[in-house]
Amino acid sequence: MEAAKSGGIPVAEVIGDAYGKLLQNASYRYFALVLGAPVNLFTLLVHRTRTAGDIHTSVLRETREELLASGLQKELQADFTDQLQSKARFFGQQLTDTELEAEAQKLTAERFEHMAAQRAERRLQEQGLTRSTFISTFRSLLQHPLFLPLSFIPGLPLYLLIWLYSSPYLKYIFERLVMTVFVIFGVAVLVFTILYISPFDPAVNILGQTATDAQIIEFNRVYGLDQSYLVQLWDNIKGIAMFDLGKSFAGNEEIVSAIGRKFPVTLELTLFSLLMAVGIAIPIGIISAAKPNSWFDYTFMLIALIGLSIPSFWQGLVFILGFSIKLQWLPATFNPGNWLTFIMPVVVLGTGLTAAIARMTRASTLEVIHEDYIITATAKGLSKRKVLLKHAVRNALIPIVTVIGLQFGAMLGGAAVTEKVFNISGLGSYIVDKQFIPDIPAIMGGVVYTAITISLINAIIDILYAFVDPRIRSKMKQY
Amino acid sequence: MVNTNADRRAAQLRLTTSQDYRQAGFAWVGSLIITLVLLLGSYDWEREAFKPYIGIACLIYGIFTLIQVLVTLLIRRDLILKGDIRARTRALGYIQLLSLVTANVFLVTAALQLIQKRKSPEYTLAVYTLLTQIAVIGISALNLYKPYVADTFLTGMFVLLAVAVFHLLVVVLTARFVSRRQISRKLVWIAYPLLLTSLTGNLFALALGIILLVRIRNRDNPAVAGWEDVLERMTRNTTAMLGLLFIAFLFSVSVCSYVTFDYGMAVDNNYSLILQPPSLAYPLGTDNFGRCLFTRIIFGARISLIVGVMSTVLPLLLGGTLGAISGYYGRYTDNIIMRALDVLYAIPGILLAIAIIAAFGANTVNLILALSVGAIPTYARTMRANVLQVSTYEYVDAARAFGSSNRSIIFKHIVPNSLAPMIVKATLTIGGAVISTSSLSFLGLGIEPHIPEWGNILKLGSTYLETNSYLAIFPGLAIIALVLSFNFFGDGLRDALDPKMD
Numbered sequence: 001m002e003a004a005k006s007g008g009i010p011v012a013e014v015i016g017d018a019y020g021k022l023l024q025n026a027s028y029r030y031f032a033l034v035l036g037a038p039v040n041l042f043t044l045l046v047h048r049t050r051t052a053g054d055i056h057t058s059v060l061r062e063t064r065e066e067l068l069a070s071g072l073q074k075e076l077q078a079d080f081t082d083q084l085q086s087k088a089r090f091f092g093q094q095l096t097d098t099e100l101e102a103e104a105q106k107l108t109a110e111r112f113e114h115m116a117a118q119r120a121e122r123r124l125q126e127q128g129l130t131r132s133t134f135i136s137t138f139r140s141l142l143q144h145p146l147f148l149p150l151s152f153i154p155g156l157p158l159y160l161l162i163w164l165y166s167s168p169y170l171k172y173i174f175e176r177l178v179m180t181v182f183v184i185f186g187v188a189v190l191v192f193t194i195l196y197i198s199p200f201d202p203a204v205n206i207l208g209q210t211a212t213d214a215q216i217i218e219f220n221r222v223y224g225l226d227q228s229y230l231v232q233l234w235d236n237i238k239g240i241a242m243f244d245l246g247k248s249f250a251g252n253e254e255i256v257s258a259i260g261r262k263f264p265v266t267l268e269l270t271l272f273s274l275l276m277a278v279g280i281a282i283p284i285g286i287i288s289a290a291k292p293n294s295w296f297d298y299t300f301m302l303i304a305l306i307g308l309s310i311p312s313f314w315q316g317l318v319f320i321l322g323f324s325i326k327l328q329w330l331p332a333t334f335n336p337g338n339w340l341t342f343i344m345p346v347v348v349l350g351t352g353l354t355a356a357i358a359r360m361t362r363a364s365t366l367e368v369i370h371e372d373y374i375i376t377a378t379a380k381g382l383s384k385r386k387v388l389l390k391h392a393v394r395n396a397l398i399p400i401v402t403v404i405g406l407q408f409g410a411m412l413g414g415a416a417v418t419e420k421v422f423n424i425s426g427l428g429s430y431i432v433d434k435q436f437i438p439d440i441p442a443i444m445g446g447v448v449y450t451a452i453t454i455s456l457i458n459a460i461i462d463i464l465y466a467f468v469d470p471r472i473r474s475k476m477k478q479y
Numbered sequence: 480m481v482n483t484n485a486d487r488r489a490a491q492l493r494l495t496t497s498q499d500y501r502q503a504g505f506a507w508v509g510s511l512i513i514t515l516v517l518l519l520g521s522y523d524w525e526r527e528a529f530k531p532y533i534g535i536a537c538l539i540y541g542i543f544t545l546i547q548v549l550v551t552l553l554i555r556r557d558l559i560l561k562g563d564i565r566a567r568t569r570a571l572g573y574i575q576l577l578s579l580v581t582a583n584v585f586l587v588t589a590a591l592q593l594i595q596k597r598k599s600p601e602y603t604l605a606v607y608t609l610l611t612q613i614a615v616i617g618i619s620a621l622n623l624y625k626p627y628v629a630d631t632f633l634t635g636m637f638v639l640l641a642v643a644v645f646h647l648l649v650v651v652l653t654a655r656f657v658s659r660r661q662i663s664r665k666l667v668w669i670a671y672p673l674l675l676t677s678l679t680g681n682l683f684a685l686a687l688g689i690i691l692l693v694r695i696r697n698r699d700n701p702a703v704a705g706w707e708d709v710l711e712r713m714t715r716n717t718t719a720m721l722g723l724l725f726i727a728f729l730f731s732v733s734v735c736s737y738v739t740f741d742y743g744m745a746v747d748n749n750y751s752l753i754l755q756p757p758s759l760a761y762p763l764g765t766d767n768f769g770r771c772l773f774t775r776i777i778f779g780a781r782i783s784l785i786v787g788v789m790s791t792v793l794p795l796l797l798g799g800t801l802g803a804i805s806g807y808y809g810r811y812t813d814n815i816i817m818r819a820l821d822v823l824y825a826i827p828g829i830l831l832a833i834a835i836i837a838a839f840g841a842n843t844v845n846l847i848l849a850l851s852v853g854a855i856p857t858y859a860r861t862m863r864a865n866v867l868q869v870s871t872y873e874y875v876d877a878a879r880a881f882g883s884s885n886r887s888i889i890f891k892h893i894v895p896n897s898l899a900p901m902i903v904k905a906t907l908t909i910g911g912a913v914i915s916t917s918s919l920s921f922l923g924l925g926i927e928p929h930i931p932e933w934g935n936i937l938k939l940g941s942t943y944l945e946t947n948s949y950l951a952i953f954p955g956l957a958i959i960a961l962v963l964s965f966n967f968f969g970d971g972l973r974d975a976l977d978p979k980m981d
Binding site: 186 | 818821826828829830833836840882937948
């Protein structure tokens with residue numbers, strides 16, 4: 001606290017600089033102007049009163065008059081007409097004189113204003129003066145000891161924004177999170193809209209064809225289906241944010257608590273599959289890349305391609321046939337208490353991912369292996385193993401982790417099929433079951449919460465990258 | 480010392496660059512795998528007995544595999560000692576051609592490559608055209624054992640046989656009159672009939688006909704077009720060509736099945752034949768309604784192909800256009816389009832498809848649309864990245880300096896030059912679309928249940944897993960074969976279009 005008080009002037013300078021940069025960024029400018037409206041208005045007022053007698057305006061006026069008198073405008077006009085004519089000749093275009101004239105005049109006016117502004121600026125500089133701008137006013141105000149404490153409360157959002165903008169890391173994380181929130185919002189709107197424009201009438205679906213009009217009206221009133229699109233949309237988004245989506249159409253159960261019960265099962269299944277996939281695929285991919293076109297490479301890449309081509313439901317059925325019916329090693333249906341029942345679903349769900357990661361690891365490592373720094377590492381006498389593990393794999397891992405993050409989403413979706421085959425009561429099979437009714441709020445909740453999980457995971461991976469990968473770090477600091 | 484080392488290296492290089500040696504090696508491995516599978520299948524584990532028919536098949540495959548191993552060793556010796564394969568070794572290829580009778584596609588393709596010394600891409604294509612035709616005839620001929628056949632069966636078979644004879648003629652003619660550098664003008668007379676025979680759904684015939692015509696037209700032009708190199712690399716890639724062979728075969732069978740197969744076999748109930756095990760009349764057995772599983776799978780192929788291709792082409796076009804606009808115009812356009820697509824990207828494809836189907840009902844059109852919507856963002860991203868890269872090239876600046884309009888720059892310069900990665904991506908994702916289609920059908924959310932589609936057949940079969948497991952296994956194998964073929968083809972296409980991957 002002491003340091004901040006005694007170093008008040010540097011703090012003010014830092015804030016001023018950061019705000020200056022921020023205002024040059026088109027997308028941040030509007031937010032800054034709106035968020036800091038009181039502070040900005042005050043600054044603008046001060047700026048206006050100061051500019052009224054500003055020396056810049058008078059210098060500019062003088063320069064313009066001088067330039068006009070010197071006949072510069074005529075010269076420019078002639079130049080431009082000439083240029084336009086030769087251009088038209090080159091492209092074989094036919095231009096009328098009036099068109100040419102208008103075009104030349106436009107260009108002349110532009111150039112003239114530009115030159116006048118430049119000269120005025122130079123003159124001011126010669127006289128040792130600077131032009132007063134909005135941001136310079138803001139800076140000079142910040143120097144005032146009372147301005148910062150007084151404006152702190154009304155300008156808090158603005159100062160927070162400036163604080164975020166001044167650090168590249170914070171800015172990056174903030175932007176990524178804003179984007180995630182936007183995506184989640186978009187997903188909710190999209191899924192709701194798809195289900196809203198459905199040609200089916202949920203009331204008739206649930207109550208049956210024989211339902212009376214009064215019953216249908218009552219059903220629509222209870223579930224809020226008689227409201228307008230926007231009201232329903234707002235209710236749904238609010239429901240998703242507050243974890244309260246009401247009751248499902250059929251079965252009369254709380255949707256969010258049902259999802260809360262089933263989601264951990266799916267998540268557990270997916271996580272174990274992911275672990276299995278990473279554990280098997282990455283070593284295989286690295287060895288394949290280290291010995292390209294060898295027997296090992298061919299065999300495992302063929303197996304990976306086959307793994308990529310097997311539909312998971314078929315693989316599940318064959319596993320049940322082989323391991324449960326014929327050999328009777330593993331139980332066929334899932335049972336939360338028995339970890340043996342977990343093996344087959346995990347393997348089935350993880351097969352496709354294992355294959356994808358193995359192929360990706362091989363491709364990515366092969367690409368890195370031909371880089372110059374690998375040759376350098378070999379040349380300085382490192383062992384092959386060290387070159388591979390320390391230099392090649394570490395750099396190859398970056399795209400792999402991105403792929404894993406993206407594939408994780410596909411897995412959460414694909415879990416629906418595996419769950420149906422092994423009769424697991426996870427979120428995927430919940431959505432599929434509700435689909436047949438169709439129970440709109442339940443489907444909406446299931447899909448949107450899955451999408452939210454995926455978006456958050458991808459956002460976390462991206463943010464972690466920013467701290468792990470020096471290349472991303474340096475890129476971040478540049479802009 | 481130095482000399483022997485250099486010699487050994489030269490011999491090694493000859494071995495690795497020889498297409499014949501590579502393919503011969505691939506052929507015996509592939510053939511050995513089939514032999515082993517047959518060996519495993521020939522023993523009945525439950526009754527502890529030997530199955531004679533599969534045993535004989537395994538023996539024949541084993542003999543041909545052994546010959547192939549010998550041939551491979553001979554090729555190796557020839558290459559190391561002489562630097563070239565002797566005519567006598569090549570003649571052994573004619574023996575291996577006999578394996579055509581056993582439908583050993585690995586050995587036949589290797590043999591057909593071996594007997595021809597100077598291979599042009601056209602020769603390879605002609606060979607695959609013929610193989611596709613023979614495979615279609617073979618599969619259709621299985622109908623002969625059925626109690627009754629379609630009315631048009633005999634006419635259809637004769638037409639197919641005539642086409643096959645013509646294709647054999649094409650193989651001989653391309654072997655003699657087409658080489659890398661020159662092509663006889665008279666081949667126009669086979670190119671047009673070849674295009675006509677592609678009406679049987681033979682994609683190789685179509686490709687070969689077009690390529691012959693283009694090459695004849697450009698025969699006086701000494702420059703080698705870029706696509707010829709791609710074609711050359713593609714036809715040298717055995718796995719990619721085998722994948723394409725299966726796709727072409729399936730497509731051709733789907734087309735020919737209108738004539739040579741009886742749809743009634745696939746959909747009409749026949750309660751006297753419920754759950755029969757595989758026999759000659761019903762090669763893959765019958766299901767719980769007495770319908771022929773084999774015929775059902777054949778008729779299911781067209782649905783899988785149509786849905787797979789359509790749900791790839793639609794997002795390819797839509798996503799490609801959005802990506803191109805986004806990449807070319809940049810700034811706000813880019814931001815708006817890509818952020819909107821980010822929303823789509825966040826929802827897993829299959830869940831989005833389920834939501835769309837829940838809203839609009841389960842049928843084929845909705846299924847295609849549902850699968851397409853989820854795939855748009857990936858295509859848009861790929862296209863955008865390509866366009867961003869291509870836009871920085873000099874020829875685009877040059878076009879702009881010449882006063883070309885934005886439209887003509889996009890469609891004449893940028894799009895054609897950024898298509899290659901899109902095509903590769905599309906081929907690699909058709910397989911995924913086929914899997915998604917059958918997965919959704921399996922869940923009861925895809926194709927209408929009365930249509931014989933592979934996912935539907937599997938769904939029915941899964942209820943008889945314990946007693947009649949073949950009902951679930953065979954359609955699954957068909958799906959795997961198709962998806963694997965698309966993946967092999969896509970991998971080959973990627974390697975062919977992107978030489979730096981070699």
